[in-house]
Amino acid sequence: MGRIIKLLDKSLKRFTVYAGIVLACSIPVYYFAISELWQYELDEHNIMLTPEAGREDSFLIIGAVTLLTVFFFALILGGFVWLNRKISRRLWSPFYQTLEQIKAFDLNDQKTIEFVKSNILEFEELNSSINKLVNSNVAVFRQQKEFTENASHELQTPLAIVQSKLDLLLQDPSITLSQSSIIEDTNNALSRVSRINKNLLVLAKIENQQFLDQQVIDISEILQEMLDLLSGLFEEKVIKCTIHPKIVVNGNKILVEIMLTNLLMNALRHAAVNEEIEILLSDKELIISNSGTYALDPEKLFSRFSTASIHTPGSGLGLAIVKEICNRYGWTVRYDFKETKHIFTVTFIR
Structure with a gap:
């Protein structure tokens, strides 16, 4: 993709180039026309000039006419550019106001945009179309948000009830082994x-x-807390941990805790018994690695409902959540497979 320029600057640049070409082509035309006219006047009045004097007069007249032409051409061009910018700035003012309002628009505020009225039909039609689009998106966003929250909350209660009933059923001494399974x-x-x-x-x-x-x-402190909380789950793993103290980032503590927990649980789930899990936290990045036999697909790994392995299935959302959290704060998360190790790296962009 080439360099991006403004529409008005692009048209003005093309006009200037066109004007320069016309000026360059007009000079030899002027030279030829004035030379013929000068020679015609000399012949009509039977004036004889020496070749040297004729050349001097010709160059003098042609030079003067050329300079005057260039001067007035530049004056007209400069005036045109100035008037064009002044008129265009006033003419395109509603467009730039609309553009600034769109840039400042935040869907989460769920507020409609009040565009400035314009007496230009095209801009009024543009503002009307954008208004309809914004109102439609705000309504859809609100409905989707309410549906997702309500559905998730409403599902939790029956799921908890069913689980508790199943737990009670497991404690019934009358059930058979196959029923228990x-x-x-x-x-x-x-x-x-x-x-x-x-x-x-x-x-x-x-x-x-x-x-x-x-x-x-202090992400180093949070990471250490997460490791302490999950210490019981890591008993059958060999943990090689290097955490630099006082590593700070800007973010929401709950989201950072969720990100760290999901990365640690991902390594825990896919690392075999007595195999090593390496954790390195530095000022620029967090690296969590565990052993593996084959590389995973990095394109699908951070997608929703994409499991890393059929042998240790999870919800398929843990790494997708990690990706969303990193995107929120401008961090990057990537996956590499080196020396039979799955390596997840979160880079903090400050």
Whole structure:
């Protein structure tokens, strides 16, 4: 893609180039026409000049006419450019006002835009069309937000009830071993549905900008807290941890905790027993790696409902949530597979 320029500057540049070409082509035409006219006047009045005097007079007259032509041409061109900019600035003022309002528009505020009235038909039609589009998007956004939140909240209660009933049923001494196995499988599937529902609610809240509060966070302290909380789950793993102290970032503490938990749980889920999990937190990035046998697809890895492995299925939303959180704060998250290791790297852009 080439250099982006303003529409008015582009047309003005083309006009200037065209005017320069016309001026350059007109000079030899002037020279030829005046030379013929000068020679005609000399012949008509039977005036004889020496070749040297004729050349001097010709060059003098042609030079004077050329300079005057260039002067008036430049004067006209400069006046045209000045008038064009002045008129265009006034003419395009409603467009730039509309553009500034669109740039400042935030869908999360759910406020309509009040455009400045214009006496130019095209701009009025543009503002009317944008208004309809904005109002439609605000309405759809509000409905989607309410539906997602309500659906997630309403699902949690029946899911919790069903799980509690299944737990009670498992404690019944009259059930058989096969029935117990079926109930346990059902309970596990239900737990997965519950996790998916909670993760979808988190994603909806992130996308709906419901975690607006930001503060300076000591991410090294939070990471250490997460490791302490998950220490029981990491007992069968070899943890190689390097955390630089006092690493701070700007963000929402809840979102940062969710990001760290999902990355740690992802490494925990896919690392085999007694295998090493490496954690490195520096001023610029967080790296979490675990052993693996084959590379994963980085294009699908951060997509929703895309599981990293069929042998250790999760909700398929953990890494998608990590991606959304990183996007929110301008961070980058990437996946690499090197030396039989899955490596997830979060780079903090300050």
